[in-house]
Amino acid sequence: MRLLTVILLCCALLLCACATASDAPATPAPRPDPAADLPAAAETARRFLNAWQAGDLDAMHRLLTFRNRELTPLVEFRALYQQAHAAMGYISLDYKLQSLTGEGRFLTLQYEVTFHTRIVGSFVDSQRMLHLVVDSQLGEWRIAWSRADIFRELGEGARLVFESQLPVRANIYDRHGRALADQNGRVVRILVDNRHIPDREACFLALAEATGETAAEMDDLFNRRSKPDWIVDAGAIERDTYIRLHDRIEPVCAADFTQQATRRYLDGALMPHILGYVGYADADELPSLLAAGLHAESIIGKAGLEASMNDVLAGAPGGRLSLVAADGRRLRILSEAPSQAPKSLWLTVAADLQQFIRGALEDAFANGSFADETNGAAVIIMDVNTGEVLALVSHPTYDSNMLNPFPTMGREAAYTALAELIADERNPLLNRAAQGTYVTGSVMKVMSSVAALESGVYSQDSRYSCIGTWRYGNDLRYDWLPAGHGVMSVRTGITNSCNPFFYEVGFRLNAQDPQLLPGFAQKLGLGQPTGINSISEAAGYIPAPDTIERSTGLPWSYGHAVNLSIGQGEVQVTPLQMLRMYAAVANSGYLLRPQLVREQGILDDREPVARREALRDLGLDAANLAFIQRGMCDVTSSYPGTAAHIFAASPLLEIGVCGKTGTAQVPGADKLPHSWFIAYAPADEPQIAIVTLVENGGEGSTVAAPLTRDILEFFYFAEL
Structure with missing residues (x-):
């Protein structure tokens, strides 16, 4: 009986075992070993180097082993590469994979990198080693990174050092x-x-x-x-x-x-x-x-x-x-x-000419030739055929040595001078020649004359009776000469500087087309940079229908054009712009880029920098230009000319000086007008143009014109 029980129990156990085996799920297939996937290892290395190439330091850091990322956090990792890039002046890199060696879960990639840098150019770093391992936590190939992966010596505590060789600044x-x-x-x-x-x-x-x-x-x-x-x-x-x-x-x-x-x-x-x-x-x-x-x-x-x-x-x-x-x-x-x-x-500047002009202005300010409220002045001389600036003086001046980090006058003296410079209400730091903007007064009449003749609204035969006043409705305006000048043409209007003649010019051009007069001012280079690219300059402003409406909310009217015709109202231009326009009148209608640098080079091995550059061919009619030029030449040489008494005894009459006076009214009951004189010489074959501006100096004929005469006499007749 006991034997039968044992046999039955064994059979039952066998049956249970058979049932369990047949009911059990299938065993899953084993996962592939990443260590056997060499292409995946190479791809990880390639992704790491591509990220470096793209400047994606975060992506590089993500490809490090989990342990590496703990030991070198992202912030530190970024800083190490950024410091290396800064030291070498890094621009970019190229890489070339060479061989992948090793076995199991540890591989070494040999490769080379070509670095492109700003200072030392491109260089090749060969026999670089990038170590790859299968990360035990991620089960994927990762970079076993160290500082040696930037440069191998960095892994041993070395530093990447750039030793700069700085040349001495030239003269x-x-x-x-x-x-x-x-x-x-x-x-x-x-x-x-x-x-x-x-x-x-x-x-x-x-x-x-x-x-x-x-x-x-x-x-x-x-x-x-x-x-x-x-x-x-x-x-x-x-x-x-x-x-x-x-x-x-x-x-x-x-x-x-x-x-x-x-x-x-x-x-x-x-x-x-x-x-x-x-x-x-x-x-x-x-x-x-x-x-x-x-x-x-x-x-x-x-x-x-x-x-x-x-x-x-x-x-x-x-x-x-x-x-x-x-x-x-x-x-x-x-x-x-x-x-x-x-x-x-x-x-292009001549130091002796610059020095004479500076001295002439200093003397005029020192001896009381100018009114007390006169804060400054500017004089520029330019070659009308090349655009070369021969002199550019802004008064008051200052000693630029005081602004250097190591002033030759000594720090204590420099600090004192700098404090005085900052406190000076005349603002000596302002370059009045190129950055100061002003109303022009009658020197603008040359622009209005060009517009009158070139537009066809006036001809050389057009006449106007200048009786000392000009009226439109209730708008009554006066001439500077109460009795008037008689019958005027464009030519004699310039010579006599007859205001009513040019009021009428502005009025008639505006009636023809409100954009006509401001358009010619802009065509002649006013209210815009001259293109001088060596120093800073102001653009200025020429009022026009669209800008007036935007700035004031009021429509453009004939009054704006009448003001513009004599350089008053909202006009703001620089002396350099006005000089360039007069140079264009002298050189047959070419608006040139002003030049300040003539040559550059080492010792006698020089190359030209200043080249004649006509920014605009104005396409002006030669006969009209000649008509305007005759009116300007008569300003200094003919009895009714507004500066004839200034040049009457000057040897300059032998070569001929053609110009225009300007007395520009400024806001304020007690303010004297700006004094202008702009001219070119010689009359027959123009070489240079000159502009003289004295802020709140008074009449153009009594202040700016005599200064211009003295400067031109030095230019043409001084024995140096």
Whole structure:
């Protein structure tokens, strides 16, 4: 019985086992081992390098192993690559995969990278190794990253170092070779070995006195911002300070002293509005400065030609990109490039002419020739055939040396002069020649004459009786000569400067087409930049139907055109714009780009910069131009001419001066008008044009015209 029970139990167990086996689900297929998928490993490496190529540091970081991402968080990872990019002046890279070796879950990709940089050009870094592993948490190929994946020596504690080679800033000369700006200023830099300072406390106190910093700032420079083994640049001091404090600094700091060349303007007040000045970069300029291989203390052009021609004057830095061990040993030079030599500039300006004009203006202001309310003046002379500017003077002037980081006059004197400059209500920093905008008065009548004849509304035979007044309805306007001038043509209207004649011109042109007169003003280059690209300039404003309605909400009327015809009302133009227009009248109708830089180069190896550039052929009728020119020539040589009494005894009558006076009324009952005179010479074969403006100076014929005469006599007859 017991035997039967055992047999039955065994059978039952067998049946259960059979049932369990038949009812169990199928065993899943084993997952493929990522280690066997070599193409996937290569693809991970390719994605990592593509992300670097695209500048996507976040995508690169996502491809690291989980452990790597913990050890090097994204913020730190980004910073490491950004620092390396900044050091090398990185632009882009190309890569080439070479071989994938290893076994199992650990592979090594050999590849090379070609880096393209701003300063040292392109260089190849070969035999680079990228390590790949199967991440145990992700079950996928990932990058086993270290700093060696930027450059292999970085994994051993080395640093990527760019040593900049900065060329010395080039000089600026006038058209005859007279030096205007050079690098012959000198300051002394203090260099201190942070490891070997005999008395740190006394050293910091002495350096603070020399540099104008505090002892606490020196402590911060040496103990926190500098490493213990650095040679620290403690700052630059003037020669007088060096002589006074050298014996105090040297023993307590064990300092070395080196000379540094600085910018110097040989006559800083001669043409600061042209040359400008140099200085340190502003915060928004620093990124591009650093990317170009310069540093935060690099001196760059800040205004005038120093700024607009900075790349020519400064050249381009060269340098060496190296990997340097922690102990200072150079491990490897990645690439190096020589600096690009800077080029000196030769200006179109003649320094002796500039100096005479500056002196003439200073004398006139000093001896009381101008009224007390006269704040400033401007004079420009330009070659009418080439656009070369021979002189450009804005008064009052200032010494541009005071704005340099290392002023040749000394910091204390510079600070005093700068405070006076800022407090000066006359605003000497304003370049009145190119940035000052003014009403013009009667010098605008040349534009109105061109418009009258070229539009066909007037002819050379048109006549108008100038009786001393002009009326339209209740609008009664007066001439400067109460009795009037009699019967006038366009030519004699210019010579006599008859206001009613030009009131009528403005009225009739407006009746023909309200856009006609402002359109000719704009065609002749007024109310817009002249295109001079070396210094800043103002655009000014010429009123027109559309702009008047936008700015005032009122419609354009005949009154706007009548005002414009004699340079009054809303007109605002620069002396440079007016000069260029007169030059176009003198040169048969070509509106030229004004030029300030004649040549650039190294020593005698020069290349031209100034080239005649006609921005606009005005297409003016030669007979009409000749008619207008005769009216202008009579201004200085004919009895009724408004400046004839000024030029009556001048030798300039032998060559002929053709011009126009202007007396521009300004708002304010007690304000004197602006005084203008614009002319060209010689009469038959024009060479130059000149504009003279004296703010609130009075009559054009009594203030600006005599100044112009004196300047032209110097230009043509002075023996230098």
